[in-house]
Amino acid sequence: MVLRAPGRPLEPADLADPVPAAGEVLVRVSACGVCRTDLHIVDGELAEPKLPLVPGHQIVGTVAAGGERFEAGERVGIPWLGETCGRCRYCLSDRENLCDAPAFTGYDRDGGYAELALAVEAYAFPLPGAISDLGTAPLLCAGLIGYRALRMTGDAERLGLYGFGAAAHIVCQVARHQGRRVFAFTRGEDADAQQFARELGAEWAGDARGPAPEELDAAILFAPVGDHVPAALRATAKGGTVVCAGIHMSDIPSFPYDLLWGERSVRSVANLTRRDGEELLALAPAVPVRTHVTEYPLERANDALDDLRAGRLNGSAVLSVS
Numbered sequence: 515m516v517l518r519a520p521g522r523p524l525e526p527a528d529l530a531d532p533v534p535a536a537g538e539v540l541v542r543v544s545a546c547g548v549c550r551t552d553l554h555i556v557d558g559e560l561a562e563p564k565l566p567l568v569p570g571h572q573i574v575g576t577v578a579a580g581g582e583r584f585e586a587g588e589r590v591g592i593p594w595l596g597e598t599c600g601r602c603r604y605c606l607s608d609r610e611n612l613c614d615a616p617a618f619t620g621y622d623r624d625g626g627y628a629e630l631a632l633a634v635e636a637y638a639f640p641l642p643g644a645i646s647d648l649g650t651a652p653l654l655c656a657g658l659i660g661y662r663a664l665r666m667t668g669d670a671e672r673l674g675l676y677g678f679g680a681a682a683h684i685v686c687q688v689a690r691h692q693g694r695r696v697f698a699f700t701r702g703e704d705a706d707a708q709q710f711a712r713e714l715g716a717e718w719a720g721d722a723r724g725p726a727p728e729e730l731d732a733a734i735l736f737a738p739v740g741d742h743v744p745a746a747l748r749a750t751a752k753g754g755t756v757v758c759a760g761i762h763m764s765d766i767p768s769f770p771y772d773l774l775w776g777e778r779s780v781r782s783v784a785n786l787t788r789r790d791g792e793e794l795l796a797l798a799p800a801v802p803v804r805t806h807v808t809e810y811p812l813e814r815a816n817d818a819l820d821d822l823r824a825g826r827l828n829g830s831a832v833l834s835v836s
């Protein structure tokens with residue numbers, strides 16, 4: 515499925531089989547998760563995708579050809595971080611997620627809404643283990659970004675999650691495994707999402723516009739809603755951190771300094787490092803993380819994006835590719 519211009523639906527297309535260059539592998543795609551970032555790209559909120567573009571950056575498949583790192587037939591995952599320069603000050607200081615010249619999968623490079631995809635083999639993850647292809651796909655961005663955001667909260671015990679979608683439903687399980695208490699803040703009166711959050715271990719779930727039931731030690735904002743920043747600061751105890759985990763957010767309204775005072779901090783989390791991926795993929799079976807997946811055949815990618823945009827999904831949408 516191909517994006518020809520932002521603001522237009524994806525179109526089915528017959529593309530030539532991609533040919534791996536040196537250091538790349540050709541992957542036969544089995545499943546590809548649908549991420550809110552895909553929606554921001556399709557809707558034109560992220561300005562500079564390659565065009566035409568095959569979106570998708572939570573790719574699970576098997577190696578078909580190329581490279582030296584993987585055997586043919588080995589199961590691999592391809593994440594958002596497609597390649598980095600390896601030379602800039604960020605790459606050289608263990609911060610490859612901030613690389614000055616990165617290439618992102620499904621944005622700068624064609625992604626996984628397709629039968630075949632290329633990956634730079636050094637940035638692909640080996641995927642041994644028993645979790646299904648469909649169940650694994652959401653770990654590769656929702657899980658990874660969520661995990662990185664969770665790390666940024668330090669040892670916060672009382673954790674607020676604003677927006678209970680694909681990432682939060684994974685983070686909630688990891689946070690509970692770590693012994694934290696989880697509070698889920700959802701869209702309005704979204705009883706389905708609130709029930710879903712409680713089933714996954716949140717001890718409270720309610721309207722993000724209302725007050726928190728008690729003070730939080732940290733909050734992670736997954737919903738791309740700038741209004742949540744002052745709300746989350748207001749809910750957070752002295753010394754607490756508010757982590758913005760999305761790649762795009764509506765403007766943050768001005769707020770009184772009192773909300774930041776007391777050594778509270780607001781920060782964003784950008785992209786992922788390969789270390790984040792290795793850690794989460796090792797941790798997920800121990801939790802064990804159970805992803806809640808709604809499956810769509812590849813040709814229904816536009817329906818998956820529409821359902822995500824409208825908030826009709828619990829958990830993650832994943833495209834299955836046969």
Ligand SMILES: [Zn+2]
Pocket residue numbers: 598599600601602603604605610612613614615616
């Ligand atoms: Zn770099």
Ligand SMILES: [Zn+2]
Pocket residue numbers: 549550551552571594655656
């Ligand atoms: Zn993503």
